Amino acid sequence: MLPLLVLLGPTAAGKTAVAIRVAKLLGGEIISADSMQVYRHLDIGTAKPTAAEREGVPHHLLDIVEPDEEFNVARFQAEVKRIIPAIVARGHLPMLVGGTGLYIRAVVDNYDFSPGGPDPDLRHRLKERAAREGAAALHAELARVDPAAATRIQPTDVRRLIRALEVRELTGRPISEQGKGPPLYRSLQIGLTRDRARLYAAIDARVDEMIKRGLVEEARWLLAQGYPPTLPAFQALGYKELVPYLKGEATLAEACRILKRETRHFAKRQLTWFRRDKRIIWLNRDSFPSESALAEEISRLAEGKLLTDHE
Incomplete structure (x- = not known):
């Protein structure tokens, strides 16, 4: 099986910078496992690394669809299945890096998405219901028929x-219990975390930095291009919270307060999802004196569990 290093964790845990250091140490190429970084033009709000921040390390699955295009976990998995063998063929180590738990699990466990393809009529009825009753009604139903999925999907x-x-109606099975195909990769999953107070402080600081870098202008530009706030891309943290401000319905301070709160809640949901997987080796960022020391530890683990066997 092909080797795969997975670096995951909650938002603001420092995955991007550490992953780049690890990639340089191990000759890795990074595959983004972020459901929102696939969208073009959503740069600041998704914390997408700039070309300079990537420091020459190849990155994949950034900026591959327009904000009004549909992208889902099945398509993500298909893209990764194409990318990983090409990376290995170049003599490099594939590194899956991000915080979208379902996307990561779909790759590591080779979820089978063949049953339950989209049903246009059913989807239309559900969309009408969402418009009529609100997203909360759909979330309440999901909590009843698939509690595990409800805990990881934002209301x-x-x-x-x-x-x-x-998926539940078409297959009779919860999406959280998707079937699995044969394993394709010899995976090592490393989880990055931080002490809660420091993680929340990092989240608040990140939001403040995003505002300074032009997040408001980015969201305003997206709306000006005709992209409606109902698009899936606008569900990314940092955009939907700014829409009330851009419509004159809230102050910027209030929008930022809500964004910080929702990002903290999101980080908690990410950790809840990831901690169900006992295969993940957790490393506390605050237990290491520097990013370099953390990257070296991850590299040591990867060399012992992935590269030695691969060679």
């Missing part, structure tokens, strides 16, 4: 709520 994420309910 406002209409697209993913519809997909989860769609």
Whole structure:
């Protein structure tokens, strides 16, 4: 099986910078496992690394669709299945890096998405229901038929709520219990975390930095291009929270306060999802004196569990 290093964790845990250091040490190429960094033009709000920040390390699955294009976990998995063998063929180590738990699990466990393809009529009915009753009604139903999925899908994420309910009705099985195909990769999963107070402080600092870098202007530009705030891309943290401000319905201070709160809640949901997987080796960022020391430890683990066997 092909080797795969997975670096995961909650938002603001420092995955991007550490992953780049690890990639330089191991000759890695990074595959983004972020459901929102796939969208073009959503740069600041998704914390997408700039060309300079990538420091020459190849990155994959950034900026591959427009904000009004549909992108889902099945398509992500298909893209990764194409990319990983090409990376290995170049003599490099594939590194899956991000915080979208379902995307990562779909790759590591080779989820089978063949049953339950989209049903246009059912999807239309669910969309109408969402418009009529609100996303909260869909989330309440999902909590009843698939509690595990409800814990990891935001109550406002209409697209993913519809997909989860769609799979449940079409297959009779919860989306959280998707079938698995044969394993394709020899994976090592490393989870990055931080002490809660420091993680929350990092989240607040990140939001403040995003505002300074032009997040408001980025969101305003997206709306000016005709992209409606109902698009899945606008469900990304940092955009939907700014829409009330841009419409004159809230102050910027209030929008930022809500964004910080929702990002903290999101980080908690990410950790809840990841901690179900006992295969993950957790490293506390605050237990290491520097990013370099943390990267060296991850590299040591990868060399022992992936590269030695591969060679």
